Amino acid sequence: MRKKVYMTAGYNTISLGTGRKEFNPKKPRPGIEDYLKEAGQGVLKQIKGGADSVDESIMGNFMAARFNKQANLPGFFPMIDKGLEYKPATSVEGACGSGGLSLMGGIRSVLGETADVVLSMGVEVQNTVKAIYGADILAGAGWYKERKQGHAYFFPGQFSDRAGAYYEKYDRDKARKGMAQWYANAIENARLDPTAQEFHNTHPDPYAQSLKMEPNGKIFVDHLNFMDCSKVSDGSSGIIIASEEGLEKIGVAKKDAVEVIAFTQTIRNITEQPADRTELTAIKKAIEKALANAGITVEQVGTIELHDCFSIAGILTVEALGLAKPGEGCDYVADGKTKRDGEMPINTTGGLVGWGHPTGATGVHQAVTIWQQLTGKAGDSQIEMKADSPYGMTINMGGDDVTVVCVIYKQG
Amino acid sequence: MNYEERLQNVTVLGAAGKMGSGILLLTAVEMTNLSLKPENKGKTFVLNAMDLSDEGLHGLMKYVKSQVLKIAEKQTVWLRSVYADRADLIENGEIIEQYIFDVLNMIRPTTAMEVAYRSNLVFEAVSENPDLKVKILSQIDTNNPNKPWFFTNTSSVPINLIEEGAKLDGRVLGFHFYNPPAIQKLVELITTSSTLPEMKEFALTYAKGLKKVVVPSNDIAGFIGNGHFMRDGLHGLSEATNLSVKYTFPEAVYMVNKVSQDFLVRPMGIFQLMDYVGIDVMQFIMKVMNPYMENENLHSDIIDQFIELGINGGQMSSGAQKDGFLKYEKGRPVAAFDPSSKEYVSFETFAEKCDAQIGALPEGAIPWKKTVRLKNKEEVFGKFFGKMKSMDTLGAQIATKYGSRSNEIGNALITDGVAANKEDVNTVMLTGFFHAYGPINNFFN
Numbered sequence: 043m044r045k046k047v048y049m050t051a052g053y054n055t056i057s058l059g060t061g062r063k064e065f066n067p068k069k070p071r072p073g074i075e076d077y078l079k080e081a082g083q084g085v086l087k088q089i090k091g092g093a094d095s096v097d098e099s100i101m102g103n104f105m106a107a108r109f110n111k112q113a114n115l116p117g118f119f120p121m122i123d124k125g126l127e128y129k130p131a132t133s134v135e136g137a138c139g140s141g142g143l144s145l146m147g148g149i150r151s152v153l154g155e156t157a158d159v160v161l162s163m164g165v166e167v168q169n170t171v172k173a174i175y176g177a178d179i180l181a182g183a184g185w186y187k188e189r190k191q192g193h194a195y196f197f198p199g200q201f202s203d204r205a206g207a208y209y210e211k212y213d214r215d216k217a218r219k220g221m222a223q224w225y226a227n228a229i230e231n232a233r234l235d236p237t238a239q240e241f242h243n244t245h246p247d248p249y250a251q252s253l254k255m256e257p258n259g260k261i262f263v264d265h266l267n268f269m270d271c272s273k274v275s276d277g278s279s280g281i282i283i284a285s286e287e288g289l290e291k292i293g294v295a296k297k298d299a300v301e302v303i304a305f306t307q308t309i310r311n312i313t314e315q316p317a318d319r320t321e322l323t324a325i326k327k328a329i330e331k332a333l334a335n336a337g338i339t340v341e342q343v344g345t346i347e348l349h350d351c352f353s354i355a356g357i358l359t360v361e362a363l364g365l366a367k368p369g370e371g372c373d374y375v376a377d378g379k380t381k382r383d384g385e386m387p388i389n390t391t392g393g394l395v396g397w398g399h400p401t402g403a404t405g406v407h408q409a410v411t412i413w414q415q416l417t418g419k420a421g422d423s424q425i426e427m428k429a430d431s432p433y434g435m436t437i438n439m440g441g442d443d444v445t446v447v448c449v450i451y452k453q454g
Numbered sequence: 455m456n457y458e459e460r461l462q463n464v465t466v467l468g469a470a471g472k473m474g475s476g477i478l479l480l481t482a483v484e485m486t487n488l489s490l491k492p493e494n495k496g497k498t499f500v501l502n503a504m505d506l507s508d509e510g511l512h513g514l515m516k517y518v519k520s521q522v523l524k525i526a527e528k529q530t531v532w533l534r535s536v537y538a539d540r541a542d543l544i545e546n547g548e549i550i551e552q553y554i555f556d557v558l559n560m561i562r563p564t565t566a567m568e569v570a571y572r573s574n575l576v577f578e579a580v581s582e583n584p585d586l587k588v589k590i591l592s593q594i595d596t597n598n599p600n601k602p603w604f605f606t607n608t609s610s611v612p613i614n615l616i617e618e619g620a621k622l623d624g625r626v627l628g629f630h631f632y633n634p635p636a637i638q639k640l641v642e643l644i645t646t647s648s649t650l651p652e653m654k655e656f657a658l659t660y661a662k663g664l665k666k667v668v669v670p671s672n673d674i675a676g677f678i679g680n681g682h683f684m685r686d687g688l689h690g691l692s693e694a695t696n697l698s699v700k701y702t703f704p705e706a707v708y709m710v711n712k713v714s715q716d717f718l719v720r721p722m723g724i725f726q727l728m729d730y731v732g733i734d735v736m737q738f739i740m741k742v743m744n745p746y747m748e749n750e751n752l753h754s755d756i757i758d759q760f761i762e763l764g765i766n767g768g769q770m771s772s773g774a775q776k777d778g779f780l781k782y783e784k785g786r787p788v789a790a791f792d793p794s795s796k797e798y799v800s801f802e803t804f805a806e807k808c809d810a811q812i813g814a815l816p817e818g819a820i821p822w823k824k825t826v827r828l829k830n831k832e833e834v835f836g837k838f839f840g841k842m843k844s845m846d847t848l849g850a851q852i853a854t855k856y857g858s859r860s861n862e863i864g865n866a867l868i869t870d871g872v873a874a875n876k877e878d879v880n881t882v883m884l885t886g887f888f889h890a891y892g893p894i895n896n897f898f899n
Binding site for chain 2: 172174175177178181189190193194195259260261262
């Protein structure tokens with residue numbers, strides 16, 4: 043990094059969808075503008091000068107054009123605050139990795155010295171259509187020519203194939219146990235964050251609940267049950283990305299910000315199926331590069347927010363991180379090592395399975411969680427950061443290991 | 455003629471009615487699914503939706519469309535494989551729309567009965583009038599060269615009466631759906647001594663295609679379902695009459711309704727159920743059944759009195775409950791009718807007093823809704839009703855007597871030869887009436 047870059051003043055709306063008490067599919071719900079207003083204003087309120095201090099803005103969004111019949115999203119920034127009018131703003135898209143691209147765009151603007159303070163946001167409102175039609179829309183994250191051959195639930199189908207390959211290559215029982223534990227951790231963590239979609243979940247034994255439910259290809263997909271999947275979510279997140287001068291301008295002390303130590307992005311060819319479905323190669327490359335750029339090892343990382351759109355993606359990412367050997371990621375999880383008090387606390391507010399997955403907002407939400415954890419602002423979800431592993435990491439993925447952004451952070 | 459060929463040209467008579475519309479929907483879906491099989495490519499399937507009401511047919515198509523949408527959305531995984539060779543259909547949304555079109559494209563709404571002259575299979579769901587049924591079926595059979603098979607949805611008219619009257623020679627059987635056919639899993643299958651065996655076999659395959667539970671019933675007016683319900687209803691009316699010596703009629707109705715729901719753990723009280731079916735429908739069915747009953751008079755003066763006053767119950771076309779013995783607000787009973795003052799009397803004015811008279815529920819009571827998934831029903835109900843028998847409150851006494859009567863009615867259906875066995879009687883009441891336990895049990899001896 044040629045210049046110090048910080049993030050601060052994060053804000054998450056709730057992740058609305060099934061599981062939240064407020065959610066009623068038959069009643070009108072907040073629209074995309076309501077989420078943007080809440081998250082955007084939530085960020086601006088935390089900085090001195092509010093919108094006047096912001097030099098430019100960037101928005102991550104995946105498919106508002108179809109979910110909400112809305113494009114041209116930069117136009118919403120002045121709606122959030124009049125102070126953003128006539129200032130630069132852009133929007134970026136990389137499927138569920140859009141939020142990560144939003145962060146990266148903000149970091150680059152600061153590095154490129156076109157801005158000292160950037161408002162980076164992500165948003166997605168997906169409950170506008172039933173899941174069966176939402177699946178069509180989300181399938182846009184894959185290659186359109188493969189849609190016809192794909193599953194009705196396209197992405198669950200893709201990751202079901204990955205799970206199937208994993209079961210075959212290694213051990214199905216072990217894998218299912220790891221996946222059930224993944225779900226249990228997600229619920230346990232989500233119950234500690236009032237904005238999480240599973241915050242109201244009261245099931246007495248989520249582990250047994252998931253382990254008991256056998257995947258059923260007749261109604262869903264062959265190798266995943268519903269608890270192996272993130273849900274349909276509405277939500278928005280925002281965070282400030284700033285230079286040292288920027289931090290001063292907005293009146294935030296360094297200790298209340300995280301410093302971006304490294305960021306990488308990798309892309310895998312969307313027109314090719316993965317060579318080995320038991321590996322996430324783009325994610326692996328992104329992590330390796332980020333760790334190298336930061337000059338640290340994974341053992342120095344104290345907490346990770348990773349992209350568990352499906353439990354199997356979580357386990358494969360654990361392996362890509364080098365925390366476990368191929369085929370042993372499931373054991374690593376089953377042994378409790380990714381729990382909030384485990385060897386490597388992962389997704390401490392529930393991740394995509396537990397907190398929720400408003401697709402275009404997820405990358406930004408991950409950064410907000412890491413900022414909260416590293417600066418002691420995580421409330422009931424707070425974990426204890428250790429001196430020998432002070433770093434945080436986010437891994438955000440678009441499509442099936444296609445557009446990946448990895449960021450490493452440290453308290454400022 | 456195999457199963458597919460038989461279903462290539464079908465007519466539903468009375469297709470816009472409450473039962474007919476459900477039968478039409480289920481048949482349209484079954485026929486569409488057949489037509490989409492690779493081996494049936496290029497074959498034409500026709501389903502005539504015949505009804506005398508143009509307005510009804512208009513509403514019918516809307517109903518079918520909305521229902522098929524729901525069905526398609528639930529079966530998209532399968533539909534994608536069905537339309538796998540259609541390169542133009544890529545997204546779930548496109549596939550669902552195509553399926554809806556394929557179902558609707560099979561249906562020919564019409565007011566002309568002549569369409570049935572070319573059908574291989576005719577479903578009859580017209581009103582419960584034996585003479586009308588005979589007349590229509592006879593007319594179609596005379597003009598139809600295909601020797602069509604007739605399925606009648608009658609819930610009360612003996613099939614042999616229709617068979618003889620219309621000279622159908624074993625080509626008619628009773629295929630009695632429960633209301634609403636699209637949701638209720640039960641079908642009573644009634645054959646006569648001369649029903650063609652291949653026709654019965656077809657009926658079973660067809661029922662399986664529709665995912666229905668078939669209970670065979672002998673050809674005795676009312677069959678199993680109405681055989682139990684009519685007598686069960688009459689018992690409720692007689693209990694209310696007994697009580698109305700000491701209480702007002704609305705109070706008596708309230709108490710019997712409450713006891714038959716809460717104490718007997720049923721989905722609704724007996725007066726609410728009679729309103730749901732329709733007081734007029736009950737009167738009509740009993741009239742149809744009564745001539746065939748020996749040593750028994752299926753008749754109620756109270757029902758006649760209500761019909762004379764123009765109070766019929768039943769449902770509006772929206773599915774909302776019409777007022778009958780009880781008055782409804784948002785689907786819940788709130789008042790009971792007093793024939794002497796000809797006014798509904800609000801529950802509020804007497805509920806407290808009546809509830810005190812009935813007394814508390816026995817210990818271990820569970821609401822009906824929670825019994826659906828109960829695993830140890832036998833044990834739970836055994837204990838509950840055992841407690842009830844030992845109590846001397848008015849509610850417990852009425853309920854125990856009611857349970858015994860229901861048991862007696864169930865057993866009589868077997869001795870009268872309507873049902874083959876205890877299981878069939880219980881299946882009809884569990885599946886068709888959503889009772890939590892079968893009427894034939896050992897809880898009330």
